[in-house]
Structure formats: C-alpha cells, structure tokens
Amino acid sequence: MASFNEAFDLVMGYEGGYDNDPYDVGGETYKGIARNYYPDWEGWKIIDEARKSSAFPHNLQDISELDEKVRMFYKILYWNIFWGDLIPNQAIANELFDCGVNLGTHRAIKYLQIALNILNRNGVLYDDIVEDGIYGPATHNVLNTYLSIDDPVFIVKIINILQGMHYIEYMKKSPTQERFARGWLKRVSIVK
Secondary structure, eight states: OOOHHHHHHHHHHHHOSEEOOTTOTTOSEETTEETTTOTTOTHHHHHHHHTTSTTTTGGGGGOHHHHHHHHHHHIIIIIGGGTGGGOSOHHHHHHHHHHHHHHOHHHHHHHHHHHHHHTSTTTTSSOOOOOSSOOOHHHHHHHHHHHHHSOTHHHHHHHHHHHHHHHHHHHHHOGGGGGGHHHHHHTOOOOO
C-alpha cells in the first residue's frame, strides 16, 4: 500500500516554506497552506507568534509543533480524501496527492476517474464509473481492477496531461498567473 510519508516529502519539495506573494490568489502561505483558503488552520497562530521574532520567517523551520500541524493538515484534508493508505500503487498515490494539493482533491479524483474510463477499452475491462470527483468504493474497486491487469504508468500520464492542461487554461484566463508557470510545470512529470 502507498506511503503518506513518501508522498508528503515529494510534495513538500514543491511547496517550500513561508511566502506572501501579492500575486498568489492564496495570499500568505506556509508549505502550501494558503491563509485565504484556510484562515482557521491552527498553524497560523504559531506563525503569527513566530512573526514577532526578528528571525522570522527562518525561525518557522525550527518549530516541530508547526511541522506536525502541517503534516496532519495534509493527511486529513488531502491524503485521506482518496483513501491514500489503501492505494496499491505509490506512483498513483503520489500523483493524486500532488495534484490534489495543487488543484484540489475533487479535481484530482476526477482526473483519476477520467483516466480509468479512458483506459477501460470501451468497457471491455470494466464498466465506466461516474466522473464526480468523489473517491468511494466504485472508484477504488475499478482502480484495483485496472491495476490487476494493466500498467499504472498510463493512469499517471493521463492525470499529468489533464493537470498540465488545467494550468494552461488557467493562465490563459488569468495571465498574471503566468509568473507561476515554471513551478507548476515542474509538477507535471510524464513518467516513462
């Protein structure tokens, strides 16, 4: 089964530390947690207290309680949403987690469902599932069926393609977001 710790470490390589970019729609962020979207996250109290120090924001990396709050935030609000501990393939779990963190779990799960429907050989391998962005027994069972007969690399590739297209469409609609293109595109890795 997939390891949360591996997926978390991978995503933290993209999310970095503290940032307050005026062009980021999430506003102030810490390790990818946007204050505009999660104003009630308990970690903000710790960050606001640490802000009083002249060592801010460098002092944040030394607060183990803050690290644990980050880890639990991602485990509960992202990993558990798609039953990450039960995903039998680490590459797929990593991709769902990364895509979910960056684009939302609903979109990441929907991309998985689209991939599974595209790869079912017109219903020969298994019936289409509803592309509703909700990870439940039907999606889980079809994923397990797929993995018992085909290569997980194709699911990861399709999710990456859809993720990349989302970034392109988003930047076309909101050109100020092009400043984030290189960082986003680093997350779109077509596996071999």
